[in-house]
Amino acid sequence: MRKLSLFILLLLSSYTISLADFPVGANEKGEHLKYVIHYGIIRGGKASLKIKNEKLNGEDIYHATLTGKTVGLFNTLYKVRDTYESFINPKTLLPVKAIRDIREGSYKRYNEIKFDREKNELTSQRSGVHKVPEGIHDILSAFxxxxxxxxxxxxxxxxxxxxQTYFSDELFLLQFRFMGYETINSKIGNIKCYKFIPIVETGRAFKDEDDMKIWVxxxxxxIPVRVQFDLFIGSLRCDLMNFSDFSSNSLLNKE
Structure with a gap:
């Protein structure tokens, strides 16, 4: 359950990286996306991502901060408070540092990873130095x-x-298949979307490889508009509810 909740929360939330035009001159102060997670008709959680320009050790970076948490009945049954951070080189879009701070039920884990691009190594606070493939990502920067x-x-x-990513202190090949276009009736209107199906491991939570779908x-x-999971335990859906940019505080939709 712990690994499943982490995987679900991370993928549906980390897919919210939305600075689509940062490299070509979009709002330089950053943007903020908010999502709501439903299990059937029950509201089970929230996910949020802020991304903005900052400096790290005197160098310009993009700083993405993802948070996810359970609410209501789900929060009573299995409390989740997860935070992921990625510090991304704006020229290469490769991460220089990543943070994972997990609180799921009684389970807690914190880790920091630093990337050495010259040596193709990374240093994990928990497990030490590892040789990795050139161009390795953390899972947040990968999206x-x-x-x-x-x-x-x-x-x-x-x-x-x-x-290729490094996730949970091991190499993880992130794969997703483009399935064409589909129009989604969302909270902010009808939106033409790319439809993707991530290739997932079957047997533990998913019955089929296409049991997870993402619309961008x-x-x-x-911008990711919807993420849907068809699990052994039922269907779970994450929908975009709120968008704002830091420069004007304008909102496409208010909760």
Whole structure:
């Protein structure tokens, strides 16, 4: 249950990286996306991501901070308070540092990872130094990299995007298949979206490889609009509820 809740919360939340136009001059102060998670008709959790320009050791970086938590009945049954951070080089879109702070029920874990691009190594606070493939990502930066480089009109239906990541102190190959276009009736209106199916491990939580689906707006913003999971225990859905930019505090929708 612990690993499942982490995987679900991370994927549906980390896919919310939304600074689609940062490299080409979008709002330089950053943006904020908020999502609500439902299990059937029951509201089970919230996810939020803020991303903005900062400095780390005197260098410009993009700082993405993801938080996810359970609410209501789910919070009583199994309390989750998860935070992920990624510090991303704005030129290469590769992470220089990542933080994972997990609180799920009685389980707690904190880890920091620093990346050495010259040596193709990373240093985990928990497990030490590891040799890794060139261009390795943390899982949060991987979605931003995918959004910036793969979510466009060049996508061919059936194409599989693969990105090598380091997650939970091990190598993890992130893969998702483009399934074409679909219009989603969302909280902020009808939105034409790219539809993706991540390739997941079957047997433990998912019955089939296509039991998880992600819809990303097929426009310049490329904002994740919906994530849906069909699990052994039922269907879980995450929907975009709120968007704002830090410069104007304008909202597409208020909760």
């Amino acid at each position: 931003y990299f995918a959004r910036a480089n793969h979510f466009n009109s060049d996508l061919v239906e059936g194409e599989i995007v693969k990105i 707006s097929a426009d310049a913003n490329r």
